[in-house]
Amino acid sequence: MEQIVIISGSQANALAQKVASQLGIPHYPSTIRYFPDGELYLRLPTDVKGKKIILFESFARRPNDALVETVFLSETLHDKGAGEVILVAPYLPYLRQDSEFNPGEIVSAKMFSTMLSKAGIDALVTVDPHLHRFKDLSELFKMKTLKVSAMPLLAEYFYNYHQEALVVAPDEEAEQWAKLFSGKVNAPYIVLEKHRFGDTEVEVSGSIPKGTTAVIVDDIISTGGTIVEAAEKLKEHGFTSIHVCVTHALLVQDAEAKIFQAGVKSLIATDTVINPYMRVSVAKIIGEALERLMSHVGNRA
Amino acid sequence: MEQIVIISGSQANALAQKVASQLGIPHYPSTIRYFPDGELYLRLPTDVKGKKIILFESFARRPNDALVETVFLSETLHDKGAGEVILVAPYLPYLRQDSEFNPGEIVSAKMFSTMLSKAGIDALVTVDPHLHRFKDLSELFKMKTLKVSAMPLLAEYFYNYHQEALVVAPDEEAEQWAKLFSGKVNAPYIVLEKHRFGDTEVEVSGSIPKGTTAVIVDDIISTGGTIVEAAEKLKEHGFTSIHVCVTHALLVQDAEAKIFQAGVKSLIATDTVINPYMRVSVAKIIGEALERLMSHVGNRA
Amino acid sequence: MEQIVIISGSQANALAQKVASQLGIPHYPSTIRYFPDGELYLRLPTDVKGKKIILFESFARRPNDALVETVFLSETLHDKGAGEVILVAPYLPYLRQDSEFNPGEIVSAKMFSTMLSKAGIDALVTVDPHLHRFKDLSELFKMKTLKVSAMPLLAEYFYNYHQEALVVAPDEEAEQWAKLFSGKVNAPYIVLEKHRFGDTEVEVSGSIPKGTTAVIVDDIISTGGTIVEAAEKLKEHGFTSIHVCVTHALLVQDAEAKIFQAGVKSLIATDTVINPYMRVSVAKIIGEALERLMSHVGNRA
């Protein structure tokens, strides 16, 4: 029978280790170093001939380095006779540029997808991808894809502490997350409308019921602007206990300061991205997705 | 009475928030952004006139940026009439260059200390500083200093899972940490001897009793060489369940891969540095240190 | 008699070497490396006891690293018995944040100046500093300062190729540079008015005479917005041969693309910042400034 092993790239070792231990399959972190001139040194940690490979890679911090790591690894795995290569990318980058908004703009989401396909990635597992114009991963990626959501896990964690919170989608794109989150406990949710002015300015509207406790739910926090506008809107309406649940806490530049300065009391995130607010691990749902994916593959064979 | 507030720099917000909530004092993250040309933008988050300031700053990732942030913040706090400025640096950088090993070398540990003094830092709280030639922080820093150790917390966490482990100091410098760690449960410890060859090569010797489970204890993991050599020595002697407990998990370059490839089963670290192996928070011991420091100051006045 | 030597930090070696050879004094590049964890390794290249030191440092690329380098070097020079330390900073960073525009903002220009003073810098030589609210370096820096202008050199170079160009200051802050530039050849100049909207948007007005060739003159190009607006205004008025002369070509992000897409035909810069458009060296004027500074010091003694 075909052997399955997990190989992890930089920044994804800890999550890979948890999933490996859950599934009872071997895990090998690959050796990844950078030379002083910025070139990558990569070494496969085990013999891969004839094995099915689950490759964990984090795209959260330096997406281009992670992308080159992934391509070099995948190409070499196939050169060395590995079987199927399943990429687990807990956070998928480059999804926000999903259209040619201005003439000549490169649709990075498509380019990213093309690079993974050409590098021989046979299947892709991810968590809460930021899909907007593309409604499903299958519209964007040619390989088999499987997405799982951390929203039920975040909801479960959150409702241990705050039973009465109003669930808030900070903009229309986030409605899908609020629905999944509130669905876990059959709570209602509201959706705010975001209006962008320029690159960084954001304003928010929408009707808001009375209350004191609210939880803003989203897939990503990058610079934090969307969360801040929602939090300020909620404060204006008398909310005094505002919380944030998010899958991917990128938290670039002064995002943390802005969010807490806006009166957010707590920030709860997963471990798809290494960040100081990791309260919930996605290891369990990624492990389950891999089991589904592999049994499905088995059935097909 | 003098009001006390906590202000945090980038990367230290989460820890500052925990300590603030524990001590019941207000916490304000400061706004810190970088312009595309690398210049820093900083804004104080609250009026500081006449207040005592506890400034949290993480020096783990880009120590020079953190150092300039700290100096700019401390100078401005004093300009604006703040009282005493207490710096909480969970991880103290630049301690390894503590002597002029070759003529003309700059003793960075002293330079770092001088910069903090000149910037008006009145007191310094840190966790498990890497002291070697300087035996005590007071030999190096002119301001009041207070160090706390995460070793008892790490031991407490670790012994929940592994009661019978041999405690191992991977080199003589680490004996102090093994002593503090094993002291928590009255266990014995052993000390390996490290011999350096060049910048990166390390070899290890020392007498090792029989056993199966061991825990290597150290203050810092940077590139991981010391841990790897100790783990391989332990494997040679028949140990099959090797773990690592460390306060500051810097984990640069391929440290994680090297450590796990060397057969380490688990890595347990604190939150002095944001890393994927944070199992133990130093918030409690930093909070206690601040209480001691402030009551002492009060007594003195 | 006191010996004078030039010591250079990273990125300033080439310029320091030219000045040293011009003045006939020895030049020693200092050893500067970064460890993988971001810490700095520094080693003085020569014995400095009793010598007067001219320290070259480039602050253009990573200003905080350069600032820490400078402080570590200056402190150690004094510890080791050096005499006066003269800092040559061809490009002075942090001058744009010269006021507390919003409450709590840190006036980085002052902080930068304070750090240099406290580190024992005795005199400062620079080229075309970006002074706006501070009218003179002496308002900002406590040590002796000397500024020189690259504008006559740029003008001299430019007028070899384009005798009939209209000199254009792209905004009021740049009038000083247009005056120095055009003064070299007794040409007239015009000043455009810049109106900022938000962080990045810029609009330009001002009356523009007829012509075909123009040269936009400024001290710094960072993201290039100011130059682009001026170039587009000139194109609207029928100019077809538009050039740019600038002292400090930082050229961050897509500045080059924006400038050339706006129709600029050529960009001419100095070597205060390492960049692909270095046509004019400031070595000569820095050398002359150092001679003035040292003869003055000699006279005073």
Next chain:
Amino acid sequence: MEQIVIISGSQANALAQKVASQLGIPHYPSTIRYFPDGELYLRLPTDVKGKKIILFESFARRPNDALVETVFLSETLHDKGAGEVILVAPYLPYLRQDSEFNPGEIVSAKMFSTMLSKAGIDALVTVDPHLHRFKDLSELFKMKTLKVSAMPLLAEYFYNYHQEALVVAPDEEAEQWAKLFSGKVNAPYIVLEKHRFGDTEVEVSGSIPKGTTAVIVDDIISTGGTIVEAAEKLKEHGFTSIHVCVTHALLVQDAEAKIFQAGVKSLIATDTVINPYMRVSVAKIIGEALERLMSHVGNRA
């Protein structure tokens, strides 16, 4: 007839502009920016349908970012109906890892080549590629390749100043460059033998004639170790005027300091990499190569 345009990526605009002006074809710098989370924004500067594209890209500073830029650009050019895409990479990265030295190591040179092929690069022009185990670019790259050498240009420049210099290849791999360099003026050359110890230590042997002036010739300077050992060997043999000519001056970490501290009097480099020692432009030889390549293509058709 098919129109030809030059498009340049970041860091290659200045060289592209020179070549464009030499060949009399249009040049458009493409818009390339980085978001704070590290994602790339790219916009094509002109309509490319039906045009032949010469794409300039510099791989010298952050090779993985440049590689992703190149792939995104090339894929999009083809999507938008461009004809042949010729990549001009003045410096080719990743050539040093040209074999699996240790089991599992990724042969980056091959991976780099594969990525360019799959992205649709139809031809490649480069300067002095670092070929060692692969003897010719055609062994490594599937597309049409054309290499040119900057050695005759460097020799021409150098011999204006130093007619009597001994040409020195600092190791056997550099013999090819010394041959090309000295061939320009029919001078003899010698080859030193380099022995590596570990990652950074280097020693040099070889018989050296008497003399005072020498020029060390190589394709790349990265950390500078090879040059330093050669310079010290030459000093031991009484040489007092030692110079260095190099095509690609990467000059990472403390390379400059090491080289000048070893007594090198001058460093002369080309503009394949933006660096402070650019004395010779490769624009002319790249322009000629492009003309050959395009006439050849024409003939073939």
